[in-house]
Amino acid sequence: MPADIQKAKNFLLTTDFPLDKVIYLNSGSVTINFPTAGQQIVIPHNLPFTPLVSGSWALNPTFSTLYEYGSGTFPSNDIGSSVFNISMDIKADTTNITILPTNVSGSSFILYYRVFGLQPSDNNSDLLPTASSGDNFVLNTDYNYTKLYLNDVILNATTGTYTVLHNLGYLPQVMAWVEDTGYTIPIDVSEAPDTFGIYVTCIVNTTSIQFIVPAFLTIDRIDYRLYIDENS
Amino acid sequence: MPKPNSFILTTDFATLKNDDSSSTTVVAPGLAVVPGSSYLEYHSDLGIGVQGSITRIQISSSKNSNIIQLTRNVSGSRTGTVLGFSTPYSIYAFVYRLDANTIRCQAYIPNPYADPLTTEAGDETFTFYINTFLPPYA
Numbered sequence: 001m002p003a004d005i006q007k008a009k010n011f012l013l014t015t016d017f018p019l020d021k022v023i024y025l026n027s028g029s030v031t032i033n034f035p036t037a038g039q040q041i042v043i044p045h046n047l048p049f050t051p052l053v054s055g056s057w058a059l060n061p062t063f064s065t066l067y068e069y070g071s072g073t074f075p076s077n078d079i080g081s082s083v084f085n086i087s088m089d090i091k092a093d094t095t096n097i098t099i100l101p102t103n104v105s106g107s108s109f110i111l112y113y114r115v116f117g118l119q120p121s122d123n124n125s126d127l128l129p130t131a132s133s134g135d136n137f138v139l140n141t142d143y144n145y146t147k148l149y150l151n152d153v154i155l156n157a158t159t160g161t162y163t164v165l166h167n168l169g170y171l172p173q174v175m176a177w178v179e180d181t182g183y184t185i186p187i188d189v190s191e192a193p194d195t196f197g198i199y200v201t202c203i204v205n206t207t208s209i210q211f212i213v214p215a216f217l218t219i220d221r222i223d224y225r226l227y228i229d230e231n232s
Numbered sequence: 233m234p235k236p237n238s239f240i241l242t243t244d245f246a247t248l249k250n251d252d253s254s255s256t257t258v259v260a261p262g263l264a265v266v267p268g269s270s271y272l273e274y275h276s277d278l279g280i281g282v283q284g285s286i287t288r289i290q291i292s293s294s295k296n297s298n299i300i301q302l303t304r305n306v307s308g309s310r311t312g313t314v315l316g317f318s319t320p321y322s323i324y325a326f327v328y329r330l331d332a333n334t335i336r337c338q339a340y341i342p343n344p345y346a347d348p349l350t351t352e353a354g355d356e357t358f359t360f361y362i363n364t365f366l367p368p369y370a
Contacts, residue, residue, distance in 0.1 A: 013241070021236040021245035022368050043324045051287055055367065056286050063284055070304050071328045079271055079342040083305070083324055116246075116367055124237045129244035130368065135355050139241075141365065143249035173288050192308035193296045202302035204290055209302075231290055232253035232361040 005168065006150040008147060009228045011197070013139065017147035017228060023127050024051050024117030029061065032086075032101045032111045041099040043115065045092065050184045051117030052177045052223055053092045057099070058112045066114075069099075070188025078104040090115065091183040098183075109127045118175075120223050121151040146173055150226040154211065157200075157219040162211040164224065169206055171231040176202050176211070246368030252280040253363040258339045260323060262354040266343035272351075275338040281364030283332040288365070291325050295355040312351045321349055325358040335362060 003016035013019070026048045030041050045051060056066040060072075067073065071089025082104045088111070089100045097115055119127070131138050139145070149172070154162050166172060176187045190199045193212075200219060203210040211222050234244050241247075256276040266272045281287070292300040293308065305326035312321050324340040337360040343349040 015240050017240070019241045020248045021239070021242060022247060023236055023369060024243060025246065027265050054286070056284075065329050066284065066286075067329060068286055068304060071326060074336075074338070074340075075271065075273075076330060076342075079269070079346045083326065083340065084328075084341070114367065124235050126235055127245075129234065130246045131244055138243045138246060140249065143251050144248050144252070145241075145247060146363075171300060171361065174290075175288060176302055187302055189305045190301055190303040190307075192293060192306055193301070204300045204302055205233055218320070229250065229363075230256045231288075232363055 005149070005228050009230060012141055012143065013145045014147055017110050019145050019148060020118060022116045023119045024115070025130050027114045029110055029112045032103055032109055034106060034108045036101050036103045039101060041113070043097045044095060045097050045117065047117070049120060049123045050092050050179070051097070052120060052184065053090055053097055053115055053117050055090065055113065055115040056188055057088045057114070059109060061112050063112065063114070066135050069186065074100070076104055077106055079229050091185045092117070093182050093184070118225070120153060122153050144229065146227040146229040148225060149228045150224065152224060154222040157211065157213050157222055159213050159215050159217060162213070162222070163208050165208045167207050167228055168228065171204055171206060173227040173229050173231050174202065174204055174209055174224065176222060176224040178222055184223070189219065234286070235315050245351040246293055251282055251285055251364055251366050254280045255359065256337050257363045258325070258358045258360070260339040260341065260356045260358070262352060264351045266351065268340055268343060268346045271340060271342040273338055273340045275336050277330060278335045278337065278362065279333055280335060281333065282361065282366060285364040285366050287327065287335065288363045289327050290361040293325065293360045295354070297363040298359070300361070309351050312349050314345050314347050314349050319345070319349065323356065327360060327362065358365050
């Protein structure tokens with residue numbers, strides 16, 4: 001019997017749909033200079049593919065207040081050049097994960113970072129387990145486990161709109177990454193639909209997701225993960 | 233070594249634990265006056281997610297037909313006035329953590345000009361949809 005999506009999304013865990021498997025974990029700390037002068041934190045990932053990266057960063061080792069890549073501390077000391085006072089972006093290529101700091105705070109600081117990676121849909125490599133690197137339980141019914149419905153890639157996307165139908169009838173949770181000039185970047189920062197310019201935009205509605213590639217841009221690949229779990 | 237993409241679930245690999253979700257709106261009023269070389273911000277705080285949790289976020293704007301975008305930081309271009317002259321400016325909607333258990337959803341209008349900026353007419357309502365996850369860290 002095919003999976004009943006409307007019922008499956010009411011479960012914390014179901015074997016009808018795959019779970020996210022975190023295939024890469026790393027954490028560390030590094031001093032960020034002021035001015036950053038092009039400073040980058042380069043971390044070799046030793047994976048046989050480019051991972052789909054995400055994670056968080058903090059200004060203290062306990063991560064009591066953390067920030068995510070594409071976000072940062074507010075307000076900015078230089079509103080003409082940066083929305084955030086300190087922010088981090090992240091990208092990955094076939095060999096490295098790179099964290100890119102923006103720092104208009106006026107001083108140096110220690111950055112504490114956490115990075116995790118997911119496996120692209122078109123790769124099925126043998127990989128070392130990560131469970132022992134994680135927290136105490138791999139599965140814990142105190143939590144919901146988002147159920148992967150669509151997991152695919154769009155290759156060589158040129159200027160235009162790419163529509164992926166899901167027909168769920170509600171807003172699903174989505175994650176997506178864009179690979180451009182060899183680097184895979186999570187879709188964290190974007191422009192409003194009436195000001196499309198330099199970023200690939202992902203629009204979510206109750207029947208589809210759409211990726212809009214702006215003019216004069218060719219994207220090597222767009223990786224997306226769409227879950228049957230409803231958006232908030 | 234296992235092939236994780238071959239399994240529905242496997243205890244060999246850590247996963248993301250969805251611990252909370254919520255949504256909220258933030259209104260940026262029209263014809264607001266932003267002081268020169270300063271900014272206006274409007275926000276709504278959500279007490280969701282345990283310490284250390286990360287987010288999946290989608291944001292929409294009433295001035296963009298409430299189209300919902302996958303993003304944690306979206307910028308838009310608007311036209312206001314400075315000294316009576318039509319002047320472009322930017323408006324941002326983004327999300328950041330205020331403390332361990334509070335997520336701030338914020339609209340932000342910086343004014344890079346030395347003179348006051350009057351924003352365009354019509355309120356702009358941003359809707360934020362947020363799901364929090366406990367990532368695999370001890």
